[in-house]
Amino acid sequence: MANQYKYGDVLLVTYPFTDQSAAKQRPVWVVSHARFNQGQDIVVVPLSSRVDAGDPFGFTIYKTDAFFGNTGLLVSSSVKWTKPMTISSVVVKRRLGVVPAETMLQLAEKLKGLFAPPTTTE
Numbered sequence: 001m002a003n004q005y006k007y008g009d010v011l012l013v014t015y016p017f018t019d020q021s022a023a024k025q026r027p028v029w030v031v032s033h034a035r036f037n038q039g040q041d042i043v044v045v046p047l048s049s050r051v052d053a054g055d056p057f058g059f060t061i062y063k064t065d066a067f068f069g070n071t072g073l074l075v076s077s078s079v080k081w082t083k084p085m086t087i088s089s090v091v092v093k094r095r096l097g098v099v100p101a102e103t104m105l106q107l108a109e110k111l112k113g114l115f116a117p118p119t120t121t122e
Contacts, residue, residue, distance in 0.1 A: 004094065011044070011095055012027055012096055014091045018083070029079065031107065040088050042089055043084055045078045045084050047073070051077070073097070084111065084114075
């Protein structure tokens with residue numbers, strides 16, 4: 001059965017810690033395109049309420065952003081775009097909201113850089 005989640009959706013999921021020692025409920029963004037979301041799996045990036053303005057890999061959604069009310073988030077959140085993960089849609093508790101296309105394009109650019117091969121100078 002195909003899941004109903006789409007690119008840009010903000011979901012509440014049971015998300016494991018990176019060391020697999022435990023899990024907690026946290027919001028995530030769906031970053032996989034609908035054509036890849038036909039089965040049980042979706043690709044997401046986690047969100048954290050810990051916002052660090054000095055983080056060189058930071059990407060933040062602020063409570064003051066015009067679209068914030070549509071996300072379903074309660075507080076400003078940092079997008080952990082360097083930690084994409086494939087999860088089963090069965091761990092989704094509920095859909096919280098959605099992020100606008102312009103913001104998803106900004107995230108897509110960051111993800112492209114994450115998976116780009118190094119240049120000869122790197």
